[in-house]
Amino acid sequence: MNSALSAFDLARIQFAFTVSFHIVFPALSIGLASFIAVLEWRWLKTRKAYYKDLCLFWSKIFAVAFGMGVVSGVVMSYQFGTNWSGFSSFAGPVTGPLLMYEVMTAFFLEAGFLGIMLFGWQRVSPRAHFGATLMVAIGTLISTFWILASNSWMQTPQGFEVVNGRVVPLDWFKIVFNPSFPYRLAHMALAAFIVAALVVSAVGAWHLLRGRRDPAVKKMFSMALWLLLILTPIQAFVGDQHGLNTREYQPAKIAAIEGLWETEKGGTALNLFGIPDMQAETTRYAVSIPHLGSLILTHSWDGEIRGLKEFPPQDRPNSTVVFWSFRIMAGLGVLMIVMSVAAWVLRRRGRLFESKWFQRVAVAMGPTGFITLLAGWVTTEAGRQPWVVYGVMRTSQAVSPLTTQQVGISLMTFVVVYFLVFGTGVYYMLKLMRAGPALPGHTPHEAPPRSPNETARRPLSAADHMIDAA
Secondary structure (H helix, E strand, O other): OOOOOOHHHHHHHHHHHHHHHHHHHHHHHHHHHHHHHHHHHHHHHHOOHHHHHHHHHHHHHHHHHHHHHHHHHHHHHHHHHHOOHHHHHHHHHHHHHHHHHHHHHHHHHHHHHHHHHHHOOOOOOHHHHHHHHHHHHHHHHHHHHHHHHHHHHHHOOOOEEEEOOEEEEOOHHHHHOOOOHHHHHHHHHHHHHHHHHHHHHHHHHHHHHOOOOOHHHHHHHHHHHHHHHHHHHHHHHHHHHHHHHHHHHOHHHHHHHHOOOOOOOOOOOEEEEEEEEOOOOEEEEEEEEOOHHHHHHHOOOOOOOOOHHHOOHHHOOOHHHHHHHHHHHHHHHHHHHHHHHHHHHHHHOOOOOOOHHHHHHHHHHOOHHHHHHHHHHHHHHHHHOOEEEOOOEEHHHHOOOOOHHHHHHHHHHHHHHHHHHHHHHHHHHHHHHHHOOOOOOOOOOOOOOOOOOOOOOOHHHHOOOOOOOO
């Protein structure tokens, strides 16, 4: 353990580590829940068997992702009390109710209908089962709403006052619908659908490369690529609007993202690449395009963007981190748009299911949704620093009075346990994906008939008839 790291540094690393593990699973489950609901709706409408096969296949993967998301979320939330008690004491009157609303409205809805969705195929009517699936999908979106409301309030806080060192809510409408909330909610929801679409398209491409040409594999591959073609350009537009909002409410974050130190008059250049140096207050080896920064961030030729030197050194985000995390996110986003357009061209030419080079690209692009998601969250959260509640409470004021040894031991424990537990879960999901949906004519979800001479594993399961009520 590096002795130069303080308890504060380790607490930040620990939270970043746990939230990075947590966010990927809910993002996948949010996208898959809606995808499964669409598949089941299509099955009810057309009665084509491959839609139900896809429902059963992706429901297994959804269940694993959902379970790991719940477990990692519980662990993460406990850190508000263990490592960040200063934040809990200060902002708890706002963040506490918002998280409680998420549990009461979303998690209870998901948990209440998840069992029917996973195990109710032979126990309830098809319409009732579809209703349960729809409730689970809606629950994941409601959960997104409340979590993003809480996070957005920390980014652009309003609707409160500070009394005796604690936040006192004054207007819950302003707290929830704070200035950055609509952009963050749309950006995150679209990201979740894109993450799921990339995974689905990668699995479909994998099985196409292995020679499968059955309707289930073709359909999930095609549906995922249609979704990417629609959503990736929309996500670029939402990201642009989010950037305009960030420039208005968090100008230091924008300056750090752009590696911009001086306020340029008459038009701001865009640094495509470079290495921001926080000590020297410059971006080394910068490759810039004149006026492009103004066009993107102000939608004008000569728009002015404030440089980092206009902010006190103690109020500046780490430009070296967010400069590159943003470019990873944006660069992969451009590749997703290119991929979806290429799929459209191949579809028009009737080569979508036969083009092996494109299928290999789709497999390689499968994990990029998660990478882009994590890069975006690094940009958002690291760019907010040094504030935990922007402009109101510094992150250094939020940490608990713990020793370096205490936080270091818990961090090492988390690293070991997370890689064991979640590594096993990811391995199982990949194993399910490798197996693929049921082949035509196979119904693995139904138990095969039991031989009369076979001994049951559970005594009551050997019964052939229901016990009549007295």
